[in-house]
Amino acid sequence: MIRFEDVHKAFGSNQVLRGLTLEVPKGTSMVIIGGSGTGKSVAIKCVLGLITPDSGRILVDGEDTTHGDRDAFLARFGMLFQGGALFDSLPVWQNVAFRLLRGALKRPVAEAREIAIEKLRRVGLKPEVADLFPAELSGGMQKRVGLARAIAAEPEIIFFDEPTTGLDPIMAGVINELIREIVVEMGATAMTITHDMTSVRAIADNVAMLHDGVIKWTGPVADMDNSGDPYLDQFIHGRAEGPIEAVR
Amino acid sequence: MTGVLSLLARLGRTVLAALSSVGRVALYAFSAISHIFRPPYYPRELLQALLNIGWLSLPVVGLTALFTGGALALQIYSGGARFNAEAVVPQIVAIGMVRELGPVMAGLMIAARVTSSIAAEIATMKVTEQIDALVTLSTHPMKYLTAPRLLAGLITVPVLVGVGDVIGIAGGYFVATENLGFNAAAYLKNTVDFLEGLDVVSSLVKGCVFGGIATLMGCYYGMHSGRGAQGVGAATKTSVEVAAVLILAANFLLTGVFFSA
Numbered sequence: 001m002i003r004f005e006d007v008h009k010a011f012g013s014n015q016v017l018r019g020l021t022l023e024v025p026k027g028t029s030m031v032i033i034g035g036s037g038t039g040k041s042v043a044i045k046c047v048l049g050l051i052t053p054d055s056g057r058i059l060v061d062g063e064d065t066t067h068g069d070r071d072a073f074l075a076r077f078g079m080l081f082q083g084g085a086l087f088d089s090l091p092v093w094q095n096v097a098f099r100l101l102r103g104a105l106k107r108p109v110a111e112a113r114e115i116a117i118e119k120l121r122r123v124g125l126k127p128e129v130a131d132l133f134p135a136e137l138s139g140g141m142q143k144r145v146g147l148a149r150a151i152a153a154e155p156e157i158i159f160f161d162e163p164t165t166g167l168d169p170i171m172a173g174v175i176n177e178l179i180r181e182i183v184v185e186m187g188a189t190a191m192t193i194t195h196d197m198t199s200v201r202a203i204a205d206n207v208a209m210l211h212d213g214v215i216k217w218t219g220p221v222a223d224m225d226n227s228g229d230p231y232l233d234q235f236i237h238g239r240a241e242g243p244i245e246a247v248r
Numbered sequence: 249m250t251g252v253l254s255l256l257a258r259l260g261r262t263v264l265a266a267l268s269s270v271g272r273v274a275l276y277a278f279s280a281i282s283h284i285f286r287p288p289y290y291p292r293e294l295l296q297a298l299l300n301i302g303w304l305s306l307p308v309v310g311l312t313a314l315f316t317g318g319a320l321a322l323q324i325y326s327g328g329a330r331f332n333a334e335a336v337v338p339q340i341v342a343i344g345m346v347r348e349l350g351p352v353m354a355g356l357m358i359a360a361r362v363t364s365s366i367a368a369e370i371a372t373m374k375v376t377e378q379i380d381a382l383v384t385l386s387t388h389p390m391k392y393l394t395a396p397r398l399l400a401g402l403i404t405v406p407v408l409v410g411v412g413d414v415i416g417i418a419g420g421y422f423v424a425t426e427n428l429g430f431n432a433a434a435y436l437k438n439t440v441d442f443l444e445g446l447d448v449v450s451s452l453v454k455g456c457v458f459g460g461i462a463t464l465m466g467c468y469y470g471m472h473s474g475r476g477a478q479g480v481g482a483a484t485k486t487s488v489e490v491a492a493v494l495i496l497a498a499n500f501l502l503t504g505v506f507f508s509a
Contacts, residue, residue: 074386085381
């Protein structure tokens with residue numbers, strides 16, 4: 001379980017998180033929605049220690065994320081970055097098997113390559129892709145490779161940062177289905193941030209709406225359409241009028 | 249009175265900002281050096297850095313040294329002619345190349361070629377979240393990106409400087425023997441007899457320091473790059489500027505340490 005307790009974070013005078021409190025139960029898929037710049041990515045990066053909160057606590061299975069062995073902690077996570085964040089200098093299979101080629105989870109090279117090819121196959125890519133470089137792949141293929149890398153070491157918790165941004169609707173649908181299948185199959189706890197309502201409906205067990213640095217609404221995805229929350233209603237229906245100020 | 253106070257305040261802020269930058273760079277340098285000695289090690293990245301920083305810089309450093317040595321021979325010959333001292337060409341080329349021009353020219357070329365490329369690469373990795381990805385994959389960016397490049401700079405740049413010194417002297421030798429009528433054997437003898445061990449040691453130590461500065465500045469400004477293409481461009485530009493100035497300042501200090509007595 002991931003638990004945010006009154007997390008605050010500011011960058012200079014820009015107060016991004018203003019007391020974020022949220023619970024993501026183990027083995028469930030939580031999708032955080034909200035406008036650009038509302039702190040969705042910051043929230044995920046705070047869990048991983050990429051950004052340090054100014055105050056508040058983040059607990060994973062009851063343990064404060066700032067305590068304990070950092071490598072062992074990070075080994076429990078996989079993350080799909082918005083732009084893929086694949087390492088340009090490494091071929092695809094080494095990107096996927098990155099964690100398996102070094103550090104505590106190191107395996108023999110042949111075994112790591114085999115696992116990488118298996119994970120690539122799981123996300124719908126052929127073994128021939130393994131020896132290409134990221135720059136030789138389309139956007140959709142890069143997302144799939146990023147997904148393969150995120151699941152390569154069988155993590156307990158997976159984060160997806162805008163998994164469908166920049167993809168055509170069909171490819172976005174494919175990625176959504178893949179994410180859902182993989183999360184269910186691995187029994188992982190998933191946290192996704194997105195603007196894409198199709199993704200929300202495809203991926204989420206629970207939804208949280210982040211606005212002004214706090215959670216305005218959270219609940220099961222089935223309750224989203226009848227929440228009665230004006231912020232959530234405005235967001236999911238994409239209305240310009242409402243409590244969320246739209247800059248024209 | 250208010251104007252004076254405002255001027256003083258501005259001056260104070262500038263000095264504080266400069267001191268804080270120096271402090272940040274120094275802490276980064278200490279951390280980078282400490283990571284060289286602490287596991288895990290990344291031999292593949294070190295090998296790649298040795299190749300990029302050392303082997304692939306050889307043509308540019310070699311050509312720079314060759315032309316510098318040749319030009320130096322011409323200058324000393326024509327300048328020396330004003331007081332009948334044309335014969336000192338071998339000695340001055342040797343001392344000029346080994347003590348000063350060899351390391352400085354190599355250092356500046358490394359700053360242009362290596363610092364810029366390291367800064368641009370790491371800054372691009374930063375803006376495309378590859379550095380964040382490294383962290384989430386339990387890999388310390390300082391160990392994986394900075395330590396191998398710094399170590400490669402410390403190892404390869406003195407070697408490049410040594411090779412550049414030899415090529416520079418060879419440039420002077422070719423110009424002197426082919427154009428200026430020097431006897432080849434006498435030129436070589438004068439060069440070898442005149443150079444001292446301290447000249448060579450100072451050259452290699454300077455190379456080591458310049459290699460450290462060039463790679464560290466590339467890594468530091470890359471890691472602290474701003475967002476987008478503009479951020480990458482600014483990081484690259486600043487890294488080369490700072491590396492070049494620090495190399496020249498370090499050269500002055502090291503020359504003082506080795507030869508002021």
